[in-house]
Amino acid sequence: MIFALLLALNAPCSDYSTTAEISECMVRHVKxxxxxxxxxxQQSLAEIDLLGLPAAQQAALKDALQKSQxxxxxxxxxxxxxxxxxxxxxxxxxxxxxxxLVDLNDARIEQLRKFSKEL
Structure with a gap:
């Protein structure tokens, strides 16, 4: 059952066979x-610094990113x-x-990368 669940969720720890092994792997992967x-x-915040924006605009953009996060x-x-x-x-x-957690983290990483590219 657990292995089928992993395959259905496209999880990264499908090489393991016991629930304990899979759980340990997933905890590491989440971290x-x-x-x-x-x-x-942090990279997105650093890239905001490189834009050369007026201080108030830079601060507002960083604050918005922090609130978003x-x-x-x-x-x-x-x-x-x-x-x-x-x-x-x-x-x-x-x-x-x-x-x-892994799936949503992956999506957020992609969102932040896209944001950085559009700066």
Whole structure:
């Protein structure tokens, strides 16, 4: 059941066979993706510095990005909590939540990269 869930979710830890191994792998993968989101956010902030904008405009843009990030994190956590609740106490709950976090982190990384490219 867990392996089928991983395949359906296109999860990165499908090489593992036990629930414990898969869970450990997914926890590591979520941490990596959290770090990637943070690094991309920092990169976007650094790129704002390079635009040569007036100080007030630069500050407003950075503040807007920070607010966006805070609200996005709230959305991400709420969405993945929704996924958790839909699994009740099933054995695939933790893996489904981790997969949700990875997927939404990937989407945010892409959003931030797109933002940076459009600057």
């Amino acid at each position: 990596i993706k959290d770090l990637e989101v943070e690094l991309q956010r 805070t609200k996005w994190l709230s959305y991400r956590d709420a969405q993945c909590e929704f996924v958790a609740i839909s699994y009740e106490n099933g054995s695939g709950r933790g893996i489904a939540v981790a997969s949700c």
